[in-house]
Amino acid sequence: MSRRDTIEAALARLVAASWIERLLLSIAAIATSIVVGGVIVLVSGMAATCEEPAFAFFGPTSCYDPIGVYVQLFQGAIGDVLGDPFNFRLALTLKETALLVFTGLSVAVAFRAGLFNIGSQGQLVAGALATALTVLFAAPFVPAALGAIVLVPLGLLMGAVFGGLYGAIPGALKAYADANEVITTIMLNFVAAQVAFFLVSSYFSAPESQSVETRTVPGAAVLESTLFGAGSNFSVFVFVLGLALVAGLYYLLQRTAFGYDLRTSGLQAEAATYGGVDPKRTVVTSMALSGALAGVGGAVWVLMVAGRFTAAVPALGFDGITVSILAGNNPLGVVPAALLFGVLKSGSLAVQLETGVPKQLVGVLRGLIILFVAMPEFFRLIGQRFVTPDREPVATDGGEPIEALQTPREAQSEPPGSEPGETEDGR
Amino acid sequence: MTNAVELREITKRFPGVIANDDVSLAVEPGTVHALLGENGAGKSTLMNVLYGLYEPDSGTIELDGQSRTFDSPRDAIDAGIGMIHQHFMLVPPMSVAENVVLGHEPKKWGGLATDRERASNAVDELAERYGFAADPDAAVEDISVGEQQRVEILKALYRGAEVLILDEPTGVLTPQEVEDLFSVFEDLTAEGKTLVFITHKLGEAMEAADEITVLRDGVNVGTVAADATSREELAEMMVGREGGLDVDAVPADPGAPVLSVDGVSVSDEHGGEHVTDTGFSVREGEIFGIGGVDGNGQAELVEAITGLRTPDSGTVGLGDEEITRVSRGGHIERGMAYIPEDRQERGLVMEFDLTENGMLGSQHIPPLGGGRIDWNGARDHAADVIEAYDVRPPAPAARAGSLSGGNQQKFVVGREFERDPDVVVATHPTRGVDVGSQEFIHNRLLELRDSGVAVVLVSANLTEVRGLADRLAVMHDGGFVDVVDPDNVTEEELGLLMAGERPEERERADVTADGGGGTRDESPGDGTDAGQRSTEGER
Numbered sequence: 032m033s034r035r036d037t038i039e040a041a042l043a044r045l046v047a048a049s050w051i052e053r054l055l056l057s058i059a060a061i062a063t064s065i066v067v068g069g070v071i072v073l074v075s076g077m078a079a080t081c082e083e084p085a086f087a088f089f090g091p092t093s094c095y096d097p098i099g100v101y102v103q104l105f106q107g108a109i110g111d112v113l114g115d116p117f118n119f120r121l122a123l124t125l126k127e128t129a130l131l132v133f134t135g136l137s138v139a140v141a142f143r144a145g146l147f148n149i150g151s152q153g154q155l156v157a158g159a160l161a162t163a164l165t166v167l168f169a170a171p172f173v174p175a176a177l178g179a180i181v182l183v184p185l186g187l188l189m190g191a192v193f194g195g196l197y198g199a200i201p202g203a204l205k206a207y208a209d210a211n212e213v214i215t216t217i218m219l220n221f222v223a224a225q226v227a228f229f230l231v232s233s234y235f236s237a238p239e240s241q242s243v244e245t246r247t248v249p250g251a252a253v254l255e256s257t258l259f260g261a262g263s264n265f266s267v268f269v270f271v272l273g274l275a276l277v278a279g280l281y282y283l284l285q286r287t288a289f290g291y292d293l294r295t296s297g298l299q300a301e302a303a304t305y306g307g308v309d310p311k312r313t314v315v316t317s318m319a320l321s322g323a324l325a326g327v328g329g330a331v332w333v334l335m336v337a338g339r340f341t342a343a344v345p346a347l348g349f350d351g352i353t354v355s356i357l358a359g360n361n362p363l364g365v366v367p368a369a370l371l372f373g374v375l376k377s378g379s380l381a382v383q384l385e386t387g388v389p390k391q392l393v394g395v396l397r398g399l400i401i402l403f404v405a406m407p408e409f410f411r412l413i414g415q416r417f418v419t420p421d422r423e424p425v426a427t428d429g430g431e432p433i434e435a436l437q438t439p440r441e442a443q444s445e446p447p448g449s450e451p452g453e454t455e456d457g458r
Numbered sequence: 459m460t461n462a463v464e465l466r467e468i469t470k471r472f473p474g475v476i477a478n479d480d481v482s483l484a485v486e487p488g489t490v491h492a493l494l495g496e497n498g499a500g501k502s503t504l505m506n507v508l509y510g511l512y513e514p515d516s517g518t519i520e521l522d523g524q525s526r527t528f529d530s531p532r533d534a535i536d537a538g539i540g541m542i543h544q545h546f547m548l549v550p551p552m553s554v555a556e557n558v559v560l561g562h563e564p565k566k567w568g569g570l571a572t573d574r575e576r577a578s579n580a581v582d583e584l585a586e587r588y589g590f591a592a593d594p595d596a597a598v599e600d601i602s603v604g605e606q607q608r609v610e611i612l613k614a615l616y617r618g619a620e621v622l623i624l625d626e627p628t629g630v631l632t633p634q635e636v637e638d639l640f641s642v643f644e645d646l647t648a649e650g651k652t653l654v655f656i657t658h659k660l661g662e663a664m665e666a667a668d669e670i671t672v673l674r675d676g677v678n679v680g681t682v683a684a685d686a687t688s689r690e691e692l693a694e695m696m697v698g699r700e701g702g703l704d705v706d707a708v709p710a711d712p713g714a715p716v717l718s719v720d721g722v723s724v725s726d727e728h729g730g731e732h733v734t735d736t737g738f739s740v741r742e743g744e745i746f747g748i749g750g751v752d753g754n755g756q757a758e759l760v761e762a763i764t765g766l767r768t769p770d771s772g773t774v775g776l777g778d779e780e781i782t783r784v785s786r787g788g789h790i791e792r793g794m795a796y797i798p799e800d801r802q803e804r805g806l807v808m809e810f811d812l813t814e815n816g817m818l819g820s821q822h823i824p825p826l827g828g829g830r831i832d833w834n835g836a837r838d839h840a841a842d843v844i845e846a847y848d849v850r851p852p853a854p855a856a857r858a859g860s861l862s863g864g865n866q867q868k869f870v871v872g873r874e875f876e877r878d879p880d881v882v883v884a885t886h887p888t889r890g891v892d893v894g895s896q897e898f899i900h901n902r903l904l905e906l907r908d909s910g911v912a913v914v915l916v917s918a919n920l921t922e923v924r925g926l927a928d929r930l931a932v933m934h935d936g937g938f939v940d941v942v943d944p945d946n947v948t949e950e951e952l953g954l955l956m957a958g959e960r961p962e963e964r965e966r967a968d969v970t971a972d973g974g975g976g977t978r979d980e981s982p983g984d985g986t987d988a989g990q991r992s993t994e995g996e997r
Contacts, residue, residue: 287830288821295818298809304766305796305804306818307787 042414045407053359056407064403068396069097075392085387095388104396107381108374120377122256122263125270126336128366128373132273133328134351135358135365136280137198137321142360143284144317145297150201150216151325152348153223158194158326160227163245163333163340164235165189170249178251186252187330194326195319197223202318206311212318220348228342237339244341254335264336272331273366276324280362293317325351353401356408375400460523462487462652463508463621468517470503477503478514479676485621485669487522490643490653492667492684494660496696496752496918500676501656505623508654509541510534521621540614541623544630546606550599555581557598558613584612589645604635608642615651622646624655628662632730640666658753660692660957672696689957690950696751697920697956710928713742716912717763717881722772724758732758734936737772740881740912745903747927747944748916750956755936756885756916757799763914764796764883765789776881790819795879797871797887799916801863805870808859812849815858816840816873839876847872848895863890871899875906882906885916900926920952934958 048056076086076093084092085099110120134151141148166186173181201215228243237246254266284290295303296313304310328347333340354372358364379393463485470478477500485491493501506512508519510528519526521537528534531541548557559577566573581594590608598606607627614622628636643653643666657663663670664684672679672695679695718739725731733755740746748756761767763774765786774782776792784792798804806815817836821827826835840854847868849861858866871887884903888896903926907913917923923930923944930944932955939955954960 286833288827289829291814291817291821291831295807295810299803299807301800301803302805302807302818304786305798307785307790307822309785309787 042410045411046414048411050359053407053411057357057404060403060407061400064399065101067403068399069101071395071399072097072100072388072392081387095386095392100382100386100388100393100396103382103385104378104393105374106378107385108378110381117259119260119263120381122259122265123380124370124373124377125259126263126265126373127376128369129265129270129273130328130332130336130345130347131350131354131369131372132277132365133331134325134347135354135369136276136362137324137328137348138351138355139358139360139362139365140280140284140293140324141317141321142355143297144293144313145300146202146205146314146317146321147213148198148201148216148318148321149213149352150198150219150348151321151328151351152344152346153216153220154194154197154322154325155329155332155348156220156223156227156344157197157322157329158190159329159333159344160230160340161193161326162186162190162330163248166248166252166334167235167246170252173251175251178249182249182252183254183334186248186334187327190326190328190330190333191323192326194329195323198322198325199315199319202315205318206314224342224344227340231340231342235340242341242343245339247339248334252334253338254331266335269331269335276327277362277366280324284362289316353405356405356412357401359408359411371400371404460487461485461520462522463654464520464523465504465508466518466520468504468507468514468519470500470507470512470514476676478507481517481673481676481678483671483678483681485652485654487652488647488650489668490647490655490666492663492670493654493656493673494658494663494670494692494696495673496658499673499696501673502625503676504673505541505625505654505656508534509539509623535617535619538618538620539623540611540617540619540621542607542610542614542625542627544626546610548598548606548609551597553595553597554592554601554609554612555594557609558584558594558616560613562617580616581612584615588612588615588642588649590642602635603630604632604638607631607635607639611642611646619651621652621654624653626656626658628657628659636662658696658751660689660696660751663692664689689959690953693751693953693956694949697918710744710907712744712928713910715739715741716777717914718773718775719759719763720773720775722759722762722769722774724755724762724767724769726758732936733762733769735772736937738931738938738941740914742910742912743907744929745907745913745915745927747923747930748914748933749920749923749927749930749952750918750933750939752918754933756933758936759933760796760799760883760885760914760916764794787822791823793878793880795874795877795882797874797882797884799885801866801870806858806866809857811855811857812844812861812869813837813840813854815869816843816854818873820877843869843872843876846876848898864895867891868895868899871902875902879906879911881912881914883914883916886918887915888917888919888922920949924952932956 072095073086073093076084076095076097077091079094081094084094086093086096107120108124110118112118112121134155137151137154138148166182169185170178170182197219201210201212201219204210204215205212231245232243235245237244254269256263256265257267259265259267284294292303292308292313293316295306296308296310296317300310303313325348328351329344332344332347350372354365354368357368357371375397379390379397382388382393383390461484463483465481465483468478468481468483469476479500481500481504483491483493483504493504495501503512507514510531510533513529519528521539526533526537528537534541549560552560555574555578556572558581559572563572564576564580565571566576578594581592584590585592585594590612592605592608592612593601598609601609607630611622627639631639646653655666664687667684669681670684670687670692671681672692674696682691718737720737721735722733722737723731723735724733736755736759738746748759750756758767762769765781765784765788768783772782773780776789776794779792781789781792789796802808807818810818813833813836816839817827817831821831826832826839837854841852843849844852844854849865849869849872851861858869861869867888867890871884874882874884882903887903888899891899900922903913903915915923915927924947925944927944929941930947931938931941932952933939934956935958939958939960942951942955
């Protein structure tokens with residue numbers, strides 16, 4: 032077997048993995064990354080100088096305790112849940128998780144339609160700015176008693192609408208001008224950030240502020256921190272909203288004709304066209320839906336976390352790409368994937384506070400975990416694109432009923448050297 | 459005399475298919491050898507074996523009497539074999555000279571840089587020797603397709619090829635470029651090169667080749683000298699005869715016209731015309747067959763009818779409504795079922811299970827489709843199709859990609875037939891299907907006809923179209939050569955028609971269902987236009 036065959040067979044196996052196998056792969060990946068990260072911590076600790084070694088290793092001593100670091104990383108994310116179930120560390124974890132659910136869903140839905148939306152960040156910025164400005168302008172006209180009931184839905188709606196419109200732009204460019212969405216969405220990220228900066232600094236800046244930011248939205252429009260203490264910036268309502276969107280999106284993709292069109296386009300555009308799907312319209316609507324989800328994320332960020340629009344928008348859109356890949360682009364997988372990010376964010380803060388490990392090294396450990404977990408899914412994506420596990424029929428007609436289902440994938444991969452589409456007579 | 463190429467008893471299997479079954483091929487040096495056959499006959503596979511892309515399961519390769527084994531194309535290139543693929547392997551922004559020497563660049567400065575001057579000179583010299591006009595400094599993206607093909611040939615010659623394999627070299631060329639290519643063939647053989655070219659066009663094989671080998675279903679049917687054969691003989695060899703079709707067809711009892719196609723022309727984005735001013739109509743309870751050698755415009759005509767492609771001119775009507783510009787989805791809603799030629803690209807989503815695939819096309823149509831899809835109903839529907847059409851494994855949860863080709867086909871056929879259609883457009887409905895299921899599909903097709911469905915049946919299998927069709931159009935070079943009564947036509951006549959020649963004295967069935975009177979400019983009464991145009995095209 033040549034090297035190419037081996038690689039193709041491995042990719043095909045990965046593509047064919049069941050979700051349980053994928054879950055086990057993720058767990059194994061975390062374990063591996065802990066081993067690798069632990070060695071790095073240990074070795075760095077040996078090179079560092081400190082008053083009192085934290086860890087002894089058959090003689091040589093290390094300033095950092097590799098086991099303690101990981102214990103802190105995961106325990107710090109949940110805090111002292113038994114003593115205080117609503118502690119700030121858990122709040123931080125859940126806040127990050129909630130924010131990333133929106134952008135993770137955004138990237139995932141585009142992926143399902145066969146589109147690589149790198150532009151969730153820009154769509155989030157567009158949604159966030161629209162939300163902040165709408166709420167600021169509408170607030171004086173809304174009676175105080177109705178403030179929360181009107182302003183919060185209005186803000187979320189405007190976030191969705193403007194994020195959606197901003198997502199529809201690269202969709203339309205792809206559908207009608209054949210412009211690759213990867214390139215256009217990357218460029219539109221810059222456009223969104225710069226236009227938002229210009230608008231806010233020139234027209235909407237808060238009068239007394241030195242930085243580029245709008246005025247603070249009125250208290251009625253803020254998504255209050257419930258259950259978790261004030262200052263946690265985490266509203267359970269948002270978490271519920273995120274979960275509802277996950278469920279809604281799953282339903283949309285799996286149970287509706289629109290979702291069927293979208294998934295079919297993503298998997299096999301030719302077959303979708305044959306089945307009566309309008310490919311151009313599907314590209315635009317998928318991108319608009321993707322953008323709307325990112326826009327809601329922007330709205331939530333403004334109403335729950337920042338309380339205003341500032342030019343310093345966190346990179347939730349970009350993290351959403353990783354979250355979506357970790358989730359295998361499945362809406363249901365977005366929640367655990369976002370949770371992993373939340374845990375790492377909150378946990379690494381705890382590591383910095385509780386141990387002597389510098390934050391740069393903690394960043395390395397976080398990166399390792401994400402890298403290790405993402406790699407199998409990443410290769411699955413590549414595999415889906417380049418390895419077509421069973422384009423060749425398994426058996427001639429009248430094949431045995433059950434065997435046909437269980438034939439090893441390796442036997443079905445393309446013969447070596449053949450390019451996709453360069454089958455018999457190139458037709 | 460030792461043969462330049464000698465393939466002995468080559469067998470190459472892919473999972474589920476024998477692409478080449480004990481195929482032998484001998485090519486004399488300094489000659490042009492055509493490998494003729496329909497799509498899927500195994501021509502490209504055989505040549506890929508010779509080029510080292512595939513390793514044969516058994517059989518031997520000899521070049522100039524010496525036994526060879528190739529692990530990769532590199533070995534084959536080193537042994538003096540060059541292959542020009544149908545889709546060129548050129549780098550568009552780079553110059554002709556750079557493309558020719560790519561991978562074997564003359565070096566200067568101790569191998570640090572390409573010696574452009576020497577490359578350019580080498581290309582000039584080669585071009586002159588073989589009588590090509592080529593500007594070595596022109597960018598490949600700026601030159602015509604015919605010139606690009608010559609760059610590919612130069613590339614192979616530069617690498618020292620003695621045997622050149624050309625895969626469907628005329629597929630992308632204009633008629634004038636084809637002529638030029640064939641004169642290049644002569645120059646090359648005059649210099650002692652040996653050429654093997656793959657084609658499914660028998661006219662080209664007869665014109666350009668010294669010898670012709672016909673492959674059918676992976677088997678070498680025979681090798682004939684080009685000047686000692688006829689078009690009819692070649693057409694028969696290509697299409698072959700399978701035993702008679704066993705169907706108990708009651709004579710058709712056609713009703714009102716349902717599908718009417720009028721003056722349809724289809725061309726691709728490069729301007730090549732695939733269908734020229736073609737029209738017909740199909741009545742309720744009638745099977746209209748379209749036969750002919752693959753690649754004569756059947757696929758494009760079907761795409762225009764089914765809404766996958768908008769024709770350049772002409773109209774398609776369904777009932778009283780014109781549907782020329784109606785979307786693909788609109789065609790499905792109006793009751794048109796369509797069995798596509800390519801089940802793995804179009805007919806099925808390979809990653810979906812059969813339940814999901816059963817909904818392809820009906821996802822927006824109640825009762826199962828619509829806003830929300832009734833997946834329980836869809837599963838039952840898939841199970842019904844699976845049972846009725848004997849799809850194995852009989853599991854709605856089986857992934858389409860895990861099924862064998864024949865079972866995939868049965869599922870597609872079943873799904874489309876059970877749509878309760880008014881019109882069925884079936885292209886190669888029994889391709890790759892076992893004999894028992896073929897018979898079932900044929901009978902089901904006749905049942906549909908008898909229940910008043912209008913059927914368009916496109917098949918390269920002559921026995922099938924002859925046995926089933928009530929009227930049979932033979933397509934050649936983008937148009938109907940003739941429309942005949944399949945019960946009153948001999949095999950020889952069909953062979954001639956498929957080659958684009960129309961015996962003048964033969965009686966014709968009507969092109970249009972209602973007797974053809976005056977609905978088209980080219981009415982059947984005087985209608986030799988199509989035939990004449992086609993034969994002219996050949997000369």
